[in-house]
Structure formats: C-alpha cells, structure tokens
Amino acid sequence: MHRPGMLSIWFFIGVLLLIYGILILGSGLYGLTHPPAVVLNDLHAGIWWGLLLIVMGAFYTFRFAPWRKN
Amino acid sequence: MRPFPALFFQSVTSRLVSLSAVDLAIIALYFIAVIGIGFYLKRYTKTGEDFFLAGREMTAWVAGLSFVAANLGALEMMGWAAAAYQYGILAAHWYWIGAIPAMLFLGLVMMPFYYISKTHSVPGYLKLRFGQSSGALAAICFGFMTVLMSGINMYSMALVMKVVLGWDIHFSIWASSLTVGVYVVLGGLLSAIFNEVLQFVLIWLGSLLISIIGLVEAGGWTGVMARIHHNFPAQNYTSLWSTLGSFSDNPMGIHWVGIVFGLGWVISFGYWTTDFLVVQRVLAAKDLRSAKMAPIIGAGFKMLVPFIVILPGLLGLALLPEHLVGEDQAVATGGHSFNEVLPLMLARYCGPGLLGLGITALMAGFMSGMAGNVSAFATVWTYDIYRPFFRKQASDAHYVSVGRWCTILGVLVSIGTAYFVMQFHSIMDYVQALFSFFIAPLFGTVLLGMLWSRATPAGGFWGLLSGTATAIGLWAWVKISPSALQYVALSPKAKDMAENMYRALWSWLVCVLVTVVVSYMTRPKPVEELTGLVYGHTTLPSEGDLRFYQRPIFWAGLIAVGLVILNIIFW
Numbered sequence: 001m002h003r004p005g006m007l008s009i010w011f012f013i014g015v016l017l018l019i020y021g022i023l024i025l026g027s028g029l030y031g032l033t034h035p036p037a038v039v040l041n042d043l044h045a046g047i048w049w050g051l052l053l054i055v056m057g058a059f060y061t062f063r064f065a066p067w068r069k070n
Numbered sequence: 071m072r073p074f075p076a077l078f079f080q081s082v083t084s085r086l087v088s089l090s091a092v093d094l095a096i097i098a099l100y101f102i103a104v105i106g107i108g109f110y111l112k113r114y115t116k117t118g119e120d121f122f123l124a125g126r127e128m129t130a131w132v133a134g135l136s137f138v139a140a141n142l143g144a145l146e147m148m149g150w151a152a153a154a155y156q157y158g159i160l161a162a163h164w165y166w167i168g169a170i171p172a173m174l175f176l177g178l179v180m181m182p183f184y185y186i187s188k189t190h191s192v193p194g195y196l197k198l199r200f201g202q203s204s205g206a207l208a209a210i211c212f213g214f215m216t217v218l219m220s221g222i223n224m225y226s227m228a229l230v231m232k233v234v235l236g237w238d239i240h241f242s243i244w245a246s247s248l249t250v251g252v253y254v255v256l257g258g259l260l261s262a263i264f265n266e267v268l269q270f271v272l273i274w275l276g277s278l279l280i281s282i283i284g285l286v287e288a289g290g291w292t293g294v295m296a297r298i299h300h301n302f303p304a305q306n307y308t309s310l311w312s313t314l315g316s317f318s319d320n321p322m323g324i325h326w327v328g329i330v331f332g333l334g335w336v337i338s339f340g341y342w343t344t345d346f347l348v349v350q351r352v353l354a355a356k357d358l359r360s361a362k363m364a365p366i367i368g369a370g371f372k373m374l375v376p377f378i379v380i381l382p383g384l385l386g387l388a389l390l391p392e393h394l395v396g397e398d399q400a401v402a403t404g405g406h407s408f409n410e411v412l413p414l415m416l417a418r419y420c421g422p423g424l425l426g427l428g429i430t431a432l433m434a435g436f437m438s439g440m441a442g443n444v445s446a447f448a449t450v451w452t453y454d455i456y457r458p459f460f461r462k463q464a465s466d467a468h469y470v471s472v473g474r475w476c477t478i479l480g481v482l483v484s485i486g487t488a489y490f491v492m493q494f495h496s497i498m499d500y501v502q503a504l505f506s507f508f509i510a511p512l513f514g515t516v517l518l519g520m521l522w523s524r525a526t527p528a529g530g531f532w533g534l535l536s537g538t539a540t541a542i543g544l545w546a547w548v549k550i551s552p553s554a555l556q557y558v559a560l561s562p563k564a565k566d567m568a569e570n571m572y573r574a575l576w577s578w579l580v581c582v583l584v585t586v587v588v589s590y591m592t593r594p595k596p597v598e599e600l601t602g603l604v605y606g607h608t609t610l611p612s613e614g615d616l617r618f619y620q621r622p623i624f625w626a627g628l629i630a631v632g633l634v635i636l637n638i639i640f641w
Contacts, residue, residue, distance in 0.1 A: 006114055009132065009264050013271050016103050020096060020427060027092045027423035036421030040283055046423050049279055 007066055014060025017053050025050025085236035086410060087417040093426030100272070100430045101249055104265050104437065108253030111261045118466045121258030121473050122190055122449045123354050130360035132267055134367030137351040138375070139266040142273060143439030145226050147379050147432065151412040154383025155394055157322045158298075158307025159640060160314075161383065162376045167334040170369050170633045172342035174626045176352075177365035180343050182610050183520045184353060185361040186602050191353075191446075192346040192516065193454040199519040199603050200530030202458060207534060208515075209454035211508050212346055213447055217480050218504075220443035221487020227436045228488070234413045235429070243488050246433065250440045251481035255474050259354060259449070262441040266351075269434035270371075276431025277378040280412075283419040284385035297388035307387055310640040317561075324568065332571025336578045337506075340513035347446045358611060362622040369629050373636065386411040389418075444484070448476040507545065510574035511537025514581035523597070523604045529589030537581025544573045 028046025035041050062068070089097075115121050128136075153161040189195040193212060197205025228242035253261045288294045295308050305321050306313050313319040314326035342348065342365075355361035386394065392405065394414075400407035406414060416428040452473045461468070515534045518525045547554045548569060558576070559568040600607040613621050 007110070009267050012103065012107060012264075013268050016099065016268070017271070017275070019099060023092055023096060024423035024427065027090075027421070031421055038421045039418050040287055041421070043283065043286065045279060045283060045419065046421055049275075049424060049427075053275065 008064040010060045011064040011066065014057050014062075014064060016057070018057030018061055021050050021053030021055075021057050023050075024053060085232075086234050086413045087425060087429075089235060089426060089429070090422040092423045093429065096423065096426030097430055097433065100433065101245075103268065104253050105249060107264055107268070108256040108261045111257035111264060115257045115260055116470075118469050118473070120260055121470045122453065124258070124260040124263050126354055127356045128263060128351075128354045128360070128364075130355060130363035130367055132263060133352050133355045133360060133364035135270045135371065136263040136266040137348055137364055137368040138371045139270040139273070139438045140348055140351055140442035141372075141439075142270070142375065143223060143435050145223055145230075145436070146439070147273075147277070147435055148230065148409065148412045150379045151383040151386075151415075152408040152410075154380040155386045155408045155411045156383075157320075158305070158387070159310055159380065159384060160320060160322050160324070162310060162380045162640070163329055163333060165372060165376045165380070166633055166636060167329065168338040169342060169372050170629065171334060172338040173365045173369035173372060174630060175339065176343045176349075177362045177369070177622060178626055180516070180520060181352060181361045181365065182358060183603060183605070183608065184349065185355070185358050186608055186610075188602075189353070190453050191450050192344055192349055192512075193450055195603075196515065196519065196530065196534075197454065197458075199600075200515070200525075201527040204515065204527070204531045204534055205454055206458070207531065208512060209450050211538070213450050213455065215504060215508060216347065216443050216447045216450075217483045218487050220440055220447075220480070220484040222491055223436065223439060223443075224484055225488040225491045230413075230432070233410065234432075239492070243485060246437060247440065247481050247485055247488075250437050250444065251478060254441050254445050254448070254481075255477045258470075258473065258477075259350065259445050262445045263351060263354060265441060266438045269438040272427070272434045273431045273438075274378065276427045276429075276434070277382070277412075277416075279424060280415045280419055280428070281377055281381045281385070284382065284389065284415065288385060288388050294384055294388045298384065301387065301393075307384070308640075310637060312641055328568050328571050332568070332575055336510050336513070336574040337571060339517075340509040340574065340578070344509060344512045344516050346450060347442045350442075350446050350449065359613075359616075359620075359622065363625065366622055366625050366629060370625075370632075373629065373632060382415045383411050386415055390414065440484070444477050444480040447480040448473045451476045451480075506570060506574065507538055507541035507577070510541065510578040511581035514578045515585065518582065518585050519604070521605045523600055523606055524589055524594055525585055526589045526592040526594055528592040529585040529587075532588045533581045533583075533585030536584040537577045540580040541573055541577035544576060 024046055028044060028048075028050050031041070031044070031046055114125075117125075119125055150161055150164065153164075184192075184195055187195055187198055189198060191209075193205045193209035196208050224243055224247055227246065228237075228239045231237040231242040232239050253265060257264070285291065285294070288297055298307050306319070307321060309320075311326065314324065314329060317323050317325050352361050352364045355364050390411075394400075394406050394408050394411060395403070397407045397409065399405070412432075416425065420428050452469055456472055456476075457464075457469065511534055514537055515530050518533070519530060544558050548558060555569055556562040559572045561568070597607060602608050613623075618624050
C-alpha cells in the first residue's frame with residue numbers, strides 16, 4: 001500500500017510493539033524482586049520477551065518511519 | 071472452520087487469572103491502537119473500491135496475513151487447543167491436510183478467475199457466471215449466516231472473558247463489538263485488513279511463549295511424548311496417521327478415509343475456496359500475481375499455526391497436574407474442562423505484562439474474526455442484494471454510505487444474535503450446522519463454473535439449490551431418526567464427525583450431478599459472455615518472464631513438500 005502520505009501498517013505495528021516491549025521488560029525487571037507465581041519463573045521470560053519486542057518494535061518503527069520515506 | 075460444537079463454558083465458578091495494572095494498560099493500548107487506525111484510515115477511504123476492496127492495492131504479504139488472521143479467531147484458537155487436549159495430535163489434521171491443499175488450490179487454480187473477473191465477492195462471481203438468481207441465492211444465504219455466526223462467536227467470546235477474567239458478559243459484548251464496528255465503519259475493508267495484520271502479529275507474539283516455555287518445562291518434544299504416554303497409557307494421543315486404520319484405535323473415533331476425502335477434499339476445499347470471508351482479503355490484492363501468492367503465503371503461516379494452537383493442548387496433556395474433563399463433568403465436580411486448557415497454560419507461565427499480551431492476543435483473534443464477518447456482510451449486502459434489487463443506478467458515494475450503514479446493521483444484528491443465543495443455547499448448534507449446509511454445494515457450483523464452460527445459468531442455480539436442499543434434508547433426517555446416520559455415513563460405527571463429512575460429500579455430489587444434467591438440458595451461455603470467467607475462455611497472463619523464485623507455483627510446491635514432511639515426522 002503506497003499512497004502518498006499514508007503511513008505504513010508496519011509503522012503502527014512497530015510503535016505498538018515498542019511500547020509493549022518497554023511495559024513487559026519493566027514488569028519483568030520488577031519481577032526480579034517481586035517474583036510472580038508462575039511455573040519456571042527463573043527463566044525470567046518477561047525480560048527476554050520484553051527485549052525481543054523492543055528490538056522488533058524498534059526495527060519496524062525506524063524502518064517504516066514516515067520521516068524516512070520523504 | 072470448527073466442526074466441533076462451539077465452546078460452552080458452564081463452570082463459571084471462579085475466574086482463572088487476575089490482571090494487574092500493566093496487563094490492563096496493554097489491553098487498553100490495544101483498543102486505542104485499533105480505533106486510532108480506523109480514524110486514521112477514514113481519510114483514505116473515499117470510493118467504493120476503497121471501502122469494499124481496500125483499493126485493490128494490497129501486497130501479497132498483507133493480503134496473505136490478513137487471509138489467515140480473518141480465519142484465526144480466538145474461539146478457533148481456544149477450541150483447537152481444547153480439541154488437541156481431548157483428541158491429541160489428530161486435531162492438527164484440520165490445519166494441515168484440512169487446509170493447506172485447498173489454500174494452494176485457491177491460489178493456483180481459482181484465484182485467476184476470481185481476480186480477472188473483477189468481482190467484489192463470491193456471490194458476485196456467481197452472478198457474472200450464472201446470472202442474477204444464483205448470485206442472489208448465494209448472497210442471501212451468506213449474508214444471514216455470516217451475521218449469525220458473528221453473533222455466536224461474540225457470545226462465546228464474552229463467556230470466555232467471564233470465565234478467564236471475570237468480566238461482565240454485557241460489557242464484553244458491547245465493548246468489543248462497538249470497537250470493531252467503529253474501525254470497520256470508518257475505514258471499511260482497508261481498515262479491517264490493516265488491523266488484521268496487526269492482530270496477526272499480536273496473536274503470534276502473545277501465544278508463542280506458551281509453547282516455548284512449555285517445551286522447556288517438558289524437556290523438548292521427546293519429553294512431551296514421553297510424559298503424555300506416561301500420563302495416559304490407555305490412549306494414543308501422539309500419532310497423526312498410524313492409528314487411523316480403524317474407528318476404534320484413536321481418540322477421535324475416525325477413519326483415514328473420512329479425514330482424506332471428507333475433510334481434506336469437500337469440507338476444506340468448500341471452506342477455503344468459497345467462503346467469502348477469507349476470499350475477500352485476497353480480492354484486495356494489487357495484481358494477479360499478488361492474488362495468487364496471498365493464499366500461498368497464507369498457507370505457509372497456516373501450516374505453522376498448530377505450533378501455537380495444537381501444541382499448547384498437547385503440553386496440557388503432558389504437564390498439567392490435574393486431568394481436564396468434559397464440560398458436564400467439570401460443572402458436576404467443580405474441575406476444569408478441556409475448553410480452558412489455553413487460558414490455563416497462559417496463566418501457568420505468564421506473569422504480569424505477558425499475561426496482558428496473551429489476553430490481547432485472544433481479543434485480537436476475536437476482533438479479526440468479527441471484522442471479517444461484518445466487512446464481508448457489508449460488501450455482499452450492498453453489492454449483491456441492495457444494488458441489484460433496490461437501487462440499480464446510484465453514485466459510488468451512495469453505495470459507500472450504504473456499506474457503512476450495513477456495517478452498523480451487521481454489528482447490531484450480531485449483538486442481537488448474541489443475546490438471542492444467551493437465551494436459547496441450542497440455537498448455536500443449529501446455526502453451525504446451517505453454515506456447513508451451504509459451503510459444500512457452493513464449492514461444487516463455483517468449481518464447475520470456473521472449469522467447465524458448458525455449465526449453464528439454469529444448471530448452476532438448480533445445482534446449488536438442490537445441493538443445499540440435500541444437505542438440509544440429510545441433516546433433518548438424522549435429527550428426526552438418529553438411526554439414519556448409518557445410511558448417511560455408510561457405517562453403523564460412524565460418529566457425529568463422520569456425519570458432517572458424509573453430508574458435505576453427498577450434497578456436493580448432488581450439486582455437481584444436477585448442475586451437469588440440467589446444463590445438458592438447457593442452452594449454453596454464448597462464448598463471448600464467458601470471457602474472463604471460465605477456464606479456456608480467459609487469457610491468463612504468462613509467467614514465463616519471471617524467475618523461478620518469483621512464480622507462485624514454486625512457492626506452492628515448497629509448501630506442499632513441507633506439508634508432506636510434517637505429516638511423515640508426526641506419522
């Protein structure tokens with residue numbers, strides 16, 4: 001979809017994933033001192049998954065940012 | 071595509087998980103994002119082409135992802151995870167042999183005719199090929215079934231939210247359906263597709279973690295198998311084909327003939343190639359090659375969906391300390407039922423934040439399914455019923471506004487259906503059966519229309535009508551006297567699942583037979599009216615100048631090989 005001026009769909013996805021990543025990483029770090037009652041908590045899934053979302057989100061946000069196209 | 075009855079959650083004793091502030095923030099952000107996208111896209115949705123076909127400018131990737139997302143509803147996810155817990159790995163057949171061949175066939179064989187005819191819908195194609203009456207019959211059946219299904223899904227989803235989160239049913243119904251209504255009314259199919267791609271990404275990121283941590287806990291795939299055998303020594307839950315030689319050897323009570331011909335042929339081809347809900351996404355592709363590639367890309371992802379849907383069910387068999395039971399027993403004993411396996415696994419591994427993402431994935435699944443229903447309903451109602459029968463000549467802007475009103479109407483009728491189902495539970499099974507009546511004969515009519523130029527308008531109409539009548543008749547026969555099942559399914563040992571498959575097969579055969587006979591008795595359509603609609607009278611652009619990796623057939627072949635390998639691995 002390349003209409004003049006229209007933002008790419010991947011830009012929206014990138015921004016949302018970036019925010020989600022920060023929130024999930026944050027609660028993962030908080031979980032280091034206040035461990036949640038889940039199985040295999042010592043894997044610290046929140047931290048890793050948060051980082052993954054941040055990396056993916058940042059990639060899509062900057063790769064498809066509106067200011068790059070113009 | 072759910073051959074099982076819709077999920078019932080009767081054991082509403084206590085909620086399974088409780089959300090923290092960060093989870094609620096993640097869910098709220100999701101709602102803001104989808105509505106925001108709707109408002110943003112309104113300015114790009116001016117013409118009918120924009121509203122009903124998303125401007126026909128989707129890339130193969132966007133159309134392909136949206137194609138899978140429209141099908142991947144939340145109930146689909148929870149229902150198949152539950153089926154995997156109940157029947158084991160056999161549930162994967164509905165994702166592999168029961169989907170992939172049909173999707174590849176749609177891309178390679180049928181898509182060129184849908185796309186070149188420039189139709190906006192499947193009933194629209196029938197109208198071009200067989201005339202007004204066939205198109206109208208298909209449009210009316212499809213329109214009603216779609217909103218009814220949408221209402222049923224909405225009600226089931228609200229029940230899920232009540233069981234999992236303890237949310238009020240009325241709140242869930244209104245909040246989710248109004249959100250979908252807002253973004254589809256504003257941006258039409260463009261906005262629906264845009265959001266479906268977003269929802270597709272969230273569904274994967276929200277549910278993938280369950281499978282990953284589950285595999286770690288169980289000690290890999292061999293660990294999963296060993297634990298299931300240890301927990302349930304009496305049944306074989308881990309073989310895809312080797313137990314299908316006899317009805318009594320596998321948990322599903324099914325025979326391989328039923329899986330291959332009933333599921334793999336009629337049911338899956340009927341659903342994937344003629345259900346306008348999914349086909350509409352591909353019609354929005356920007357050119358023919360993208361339209362052919364979209365179902366193929368979709369098939370590639372569909373093949374991977376068992377990893378986030380079937381595997382959690384198997385992990386539940388392997389790892390959950392309590393054994394889940396059927397819904398009735400769960401109500402009686404206060405235990406958990408199969409249907410809760412996906413939320414149970416989610417709650418097992420996901421702490422604050424991740425839990426919100428997982429719940430968002432379920433909601434995204436629900437909304438993508440519902441947006442698919444209402445956008446397809448609006449298109450069919452506006453172009454295939456309103457335009458030919460109410461106002462033939464009107465401006466493009468008029469039809470766009472009718473489309474917007476139809477979307478609102480579709481949402482309201484869905485909500486009405488949801489409340490109706492809340493009062494009369496048994497209606498649910500009837501409507502699901504109704505939906506299956508229509509799809510198998512429709513596949514016969516569309517297939518003959520595309521590949522056989524001798525098929526006449528009268529043949530198409532009477533074939534479709536008699537096929538549908540056959541399906542309804544067989545269903546009513548078994549309903550009135552259950553012993554008739556042995557005649558319908560050709561075996562006294564057959565169960566409900568076999569009934570569905572054989573009913574589809576018979577109604578398809580009757581449709582094809584009647585179409586052929588009536589066609590030979592009536593005058594054929596002039597050849598010049600078949601141009602662009604039928605094989606042999608349509609110029610298909612050559613792909614000779616493309617490199618091999620640019621050709622759809624190459625990728626379809628790769629996916630077919632992948633399908634065979636997967637089936638051998640899990641034999």
